[in-house]
Every structure is written in C-alpha cells, then in structure tokens.
Amino acid sequence: MESRSPGEEVKSICPIVETIKIIGTESRLIVLRYLFDGPKGFNQLLRLTGLSSKTLSSTLKFMEESGIVERKVVATRPFKVEYTLTQKGKDLESLFKQMGQWGEKWVLNRGS
Structure with a gap:
C-alpha cells in the first residue's frame, strides 16, 4: 500500500478531461465537423469555417x-x-454524433 503525506494530492489522469484538452475549443470542433466529410484544403476550410487565417x-x-x-x-x-x-x-465522429443528439434534445428543444 502506498503511503502519502497528510494533505498530499493524488493526481490521476481523467480520459474525459484529456479528450476535452484536445478537442475542446470552438475552432477545433468546427474544423473537425468539416473534416468528417472528407479531406479539405486550407482555403476550403477557411471558407467553410469562417475562421481567420491565423x-x-x-x-x-x-x-x-x-x-x-x-x-x-x-x-x-x-x-x-x-x-x-x-x-x-x-x-471522434461517434462522440460528435452523441453530442449532437444530446444538444438537439436538451439545448435546442430545451429538454421537452
């Protein structure tokens, strides 16, 4: 059994938190949404996403x-x-589909 000092924090890696760190910005979500449809060039992504070039x-x-x-x-x-x-x-596509279903049920329909 591992001994720890009183008050010493136990840090564990949470797979959900680590996933959010990778996909959790609006710009990443938008880019992923369009890349699920297939390969895209930079200029094509620029037009589709509405993001700035930078x-x-x-x-x-x-x-x-x-x-x-x-x-x-x-x-x-x-x-x-x-x-x-x-x-x-x-x-990640199946995760996005589930998030979309949740959003339709609880955000767009206000949970009704």
Whole structure:
C-alpha cells in the first residue's frame, strides 16, 4: 500500500478531461465537423469555417501535433496542402454524433 503525506494530492489522469484538452475549443470542433466529410484544403476550410487565417492555421497545427489531423502536400502546380483526419480523428465522429443528439434534445428543444 502506498503511503502519502497528510494533505498530499493524488493526481490521476481523467480520459474525459484529456479528450476535452484536445478537442475542446470552438475552432477545433468546427474544423473537425468539416473534416468528417472528407479531406479539405486550407482555403476550403477557411471558407467553410469562417475562421481567420491565423486561427485556422494554429488550430490545424495543434490538431496535427495531437495526431488527429494529417497534413499532406499534393504535388500539383501550384502545390496544394490537404488536411485529412487520421484514424484517431475519425474515431471522434461517434462522440460528435452523441453530442449532437444530446444538444438537439436538451439545448435546442430545451429538454421537452
């Protein structure tokens, strides 16, 4: 049995909190929503999401570093950058569907 000093905090990792840290900003949720439909270019995401270029760029960079988005350079003239979901990112789709169902029931319909 592990002994602790009185008042010493026990820190454990909560999977829900860790997930929220990755997907929990509005810009990340918006980008994910559009990438569930398939690969998108930067300019296409810019138009669809309504985010500023700076916000979109930093959002995609964070999502890439988190392993949920993959950035591919397509060898065309001019070259094109395309963003796709990794398997880790695709696995979030069922969570999004559940969140949408909850929102329809409890937010849009005010719980009636």
